[in-house]
Amino acid sequence: MIQEGRMTNHLMDIIRIDSPSRKEKNVALKLEKDMKELGAECFYDDAGDKVIGNTGNLIVKLAGTKKDAPPFFLCSHMDTVSPGEAIKPRVENGVMRSDGTTILGSDDKSGVSIIVEVLRTLKENNIPHSDIEVAFTICEEIGLLGAKFLEASSFKSHYGIVLDSSTPERLVLRCPCSDIMDVKIYGVEAHSGLCPENGISAVEVLSDAVSNMNLGRIDHETTANIGEIKGGSATNIVPGLVELKAEARSHNEKKLDAQIQHMHDCFVKAAQSREIMLDGEKLNAKAEIEINRIYPIMNVSPQATVTKLVLGAVSNLRYNIKLHTSGGGCDANYINEKGIECVNLGTGMYELHTINEYLLLDEFYKSAEIVLETVKLHSEKN
Ligand SMILES: [Zn+2]
Numbered sequence: 001m002i003q004e005g006r007m008t009n010h011l012m013d014i015i016r017i018d019s020p021s022r023k024e025k026n027v028a029l030k031l032e033k034d035m036k037e038l039g040a041e042c043f044y045d046d047a048g049d050k051v052i053g054n055t056g057n058l059i060v061k062l063a064g065t066k067k068d069a070p071p072f073f074l075c076s077h078m079d080t081v082s083p084g085e086a087i088k089p090r091v092e093n094g095v096m097r098s099d100g101t102t103i104l105g106s107d108d109k110s111g112v113s114i115i116v117e118v119l120r121t122l123k124e125n126n127i128p129h130s131d132i133e134v135a136f137t138i139c140e141e142i143g144l145l146g147a148k149f150l151e152a153s154s155f156k157s158h159y160g161i162v163l164d165s166s167t168p169e170r171l172v173l174r175c176p177c178s179d180i181m182d183v184k185i186y187g188v189e190a191h192s193g194l195c196p197e198n199g200i201s202a203v204e205v206l207s208d209a210v211s212n213m214n215l216g217r218i219d220h221e222t223t224a225n226i227g228e229i230k231g232g233s234a235t236n237i238v239p240g241l242v243e244l245k246a247e248a249r250s251h252n253e254k255k256l257d258a259q260i261q262h263m264h265d266c267f268v269k270a271a272q273s274r275e276i277m278l279d280g281e282k283l284n285a286k287a288e289i290e291i292n293r294i295y296p297i298m299n300v301s302p303q304a305t306v307t308k309l310v311l312g313a314v315s316n317l318r319y320n321i322k323l324h325t326s327g328g329g330c331d332a333n334y335i336n337e338k339g340i341e342c343v344n345l346g347t348g349m350y351e352l353h354t355i356n357e358y359l360l361l362d363e364f365y366k367s368a369e370i371v372l373e374t375v376k377l378h379s380e381k382n
Contacts, residue, residue, distance in 0.1 A: 014030060027109075224259050
């Protein structure tokens with residue numbers, strides 16, 4: 001029932017509309033038009049003001065034809081990473097790619113087009129369905145900000161699907177929670193040739209801290225990384241400041257807290273252990289550390305209602321799917337926290353966030369069939 005050609009054309013159309021994070025408005029307007037043609041109600045929330053973007057999340061409500069069936073939630077993000085401007089999508093041998101100078105933007109516009117096609121299919125085939133609630137979100141790529149600021153009170157659904165991972169042959173149930181650390185290490189500047197003993201090198205403090213720090217893969221649930229470092233001002237000055245950004249993630253909140261504490265303590269101890277006496281005054285290095293939770297954990301049970309629902313749909317279609325744990329966060333991290341039990345289904349997209357990004361059309365259509373069948377199954381419930 002899914003119209004593959006229409007779905008592919010829709011995707012190419014929206015890929016051609018630029019939508020970097022905070023500038024999703026033109027795509028949102030196109031989707032609003034598509035959704036209103038189906039008779040759906042559309043509105044924008046105030047997430048755009050909170051992120052200082054040009055649009056909020058686009059919320060769509062398609063009224064059900066089965067009034068007694070509980071509503072169902074669908075979500076994909078509208079923003080793309082860079083280089084993502086003037087994308088020229090093309091299809092060859094069942095694979096969609098860019099021209100090799102940009103990303104493709106199937107992350108996550110393939111999910112968006114799947115949702116549009118499913119709603120069109122429900123409508124034109126008069127398939128009995130519950131109310132469908134959709135969030136086309138903004139700013140997923142810069143920390144799930146659209147989902148973070150989504151108002152839970154805008155939705156009545158208890159269950160839903162986020163479409164934002166690679167293959168529809170796996171269903172993501174678990175994503176880690178993550179913290180970022182902004183660290184400033186202050187040393188004491190001095191001329192490196194005339195009086196290095198009057199300085200404390202912030203680079204050496206950093207080096208002490210890192211040499212005592214567990215980084216990389218901590219265990220099967222936890223990872224940590226120092227991703228950015230800048231500091232110093234000239235070769236002849238003992239560096240007085242180093243700034244860095246680090247992150248840690250875990251599928252276990254306690255382990256994340258412990259890893260962040262460990263990293264914090266390494267910076268503080270390294271700073272405290274470097275001191276000098278200058279003109280009778282004791283000077284210390286200092287570490288200034290800011291820690292922020294960027295997203296909460298997602299942990300949907302294999303026995304959860306929504307998991308069983310999608311597995312039921314997949315089995316009706318005689319497809320196979322594996323339950324999966326992901327190493328990255330997605331909008332579903334926040335949406336689960338807001339009380340809508342959501343799994344993340346793949347759309348057929350691969351090599352995301354690179355100019356080699358591609359979409360397998362067979363998997364793209366398959367994902368749409370799974371969503372359609374899930375909505376049908378769900379709508380049979382009272
Ligand atoms: Zn994505």
